[in-house]
Amino acid sequence: MRRPLLSTLAAAVVLVAGCAGAPEPSTIAATAVAPLLPGAEAITSAPAAEGTGSCDTEATLAPTTQPRPGAMPAGSAMAAIIANGRLRVGVDQNTYMFGFRNPSTGRLEGFDIDLAREIARDLFGDPDKIELRSVTAADRIPLLQEKKVDMIVRTFSATCERRREVDFSSVYYRAAQRIAAPRGAGIGNGAGLAGKRVCVAKGTTAAAPLFTLPTPPTVLGVTNWTDCLVALQQGTVDAISGDEPILAGLVAQDRNLEVVGDPIGAGAYAVGVPRGSDELVRFVNGVLDRARTDGTWQRIYAQHLSTLGPSQGPPVPRYVG
Incomplete structure (x- = not known):
């Protein structure tokens, strides 16, 4: 019963012996190259730097009397948002602390996300009446121009070049x-x-x-x-x-x-809205004013940005009209 095994072993010995005198295969030198990421x-x-140009990049419209949630002026951009049933906001899902997807819950979280929810709260009386759309930095202006979102809350800084295409709220973070x-x-x-x-x-x-x-x-x-x-x-x-x-x-x-x-x-972050949306700019600035004065801004800073050190407080708005 052992002969087949012995025959196999013997054949293996012969095969190895036959290869002993064969030349070793040559080695080809190769350098590993990491390909560029898609879109890189x-x-x-x-590009135009922040704070450059002939305009006042932080100038914005002062809020007026803030309407009650759910009772927006007829014909206003806010009334149109209410009629749509939700606030559509372009946000980030790849910037930890400002806008990122929590792997444990699958929810978008961060400073910008909470700020967007505060705007929904003052529109509807419900911070969850919101549709968060993940957008890239390069897509922020096109999405506003095409009105595929109502606003952008995504570490978005106003520049003179950008102000020719969209409008901005007051600065909410420096x-x-x-x-x-x-x-x-x-x-x-x-x-x-x-x-x-x-x-x-x-x-x-x-x-x-x-x-x-x-x-x-x-x-x-x-x-x-x-x-x-x-x-x-x-x-x-x-x-x-x-x-x-x-x-x-x-x-x-x-x-x-x-x-x-x-x-x-x-950088000086502000909320971006479609150009010509004066009423919406004033409304958003009213929300930001509330957040500055009632402790909301400090609360969301402590929740998401405390690792950066003590808060210097919310930026002072620069109202011009």
């Missing part, structure tokens, strides 16, 4: 733009980006300060800020530059990163 592209010219890099990478400030590859989100103003550095880095634009984190982990870029709370959210997801250097720019 080089940014070769600076942020400094900084740099995030791997610990020990030798990047400590803007000067350290010389000869490096830096990631930003397309459709934002984050690339602008990078082009003002003495030796501008190579800039890669991606769809979402989390794509920057992936690009950095894959070695496609050397650093990320964006607003400090956005970078802090990325660091919270990868402790090998750190935020470094002095600010190289600044």
Whole structure:
């Protein structure tokens, strides 16, 4: 009964012996290359920076007497929203702390999300009368122009260029733009980006300060800020530059990163609405005024942004009419 096994072993010995004198296969050297993320592209010219241009980027319309929830003036943009049964808001789902999808609950959460719910609360008397639509930074203005959303609450800063296309509320949050890099990478400030590859989100103003550095880095634009984190982990870029709370959210997801250097720019977030929506701008500013004075702003800061340090308080609005 053992002969078949012995025959098999013998054949294996012969096969190995026969291969012993054969030349070893040659080794082909290869270098692993991480492909660019879908939608990633080089940014070769600076967008308009925040605070530049001939306009007052923070000027906005003062609120008037705030209507009661559910009782909006006939013919107003707010009445149209009420008739639609829900507030359609463009938000982010990829920016930790401001707008992200909680993997445990599947719900969108963050500072911007809660602020949008406060607007729905003052419209309907119910913060859940809201439809949150995940949008990219590059799609914010087109969606407002096409009126596929009623407003954008997505770390959206007013610039003179953007103000020619949409309207803005008062500023509800200020942020400094900084740099995030791997610990020990030798990047400590803007000067350290010389000869490096830096990631930003397309459709934002984050690339602008990078082009003002003495030796501008190579800039890669991606769809979402989390794509920057992936690009950095894959070695496609050397650093990320964006607003400090956005970078802090990325660091919270990868402790090998750190935020470094002095600010190289600044951001001032406001709610974006379709151009010509004066009544809606005044209404949203009324909601923001309430949130500033009744403790709502401080509450949602403490809930979502406390890791950034003590709150400096909500920005003071700049009303011009």
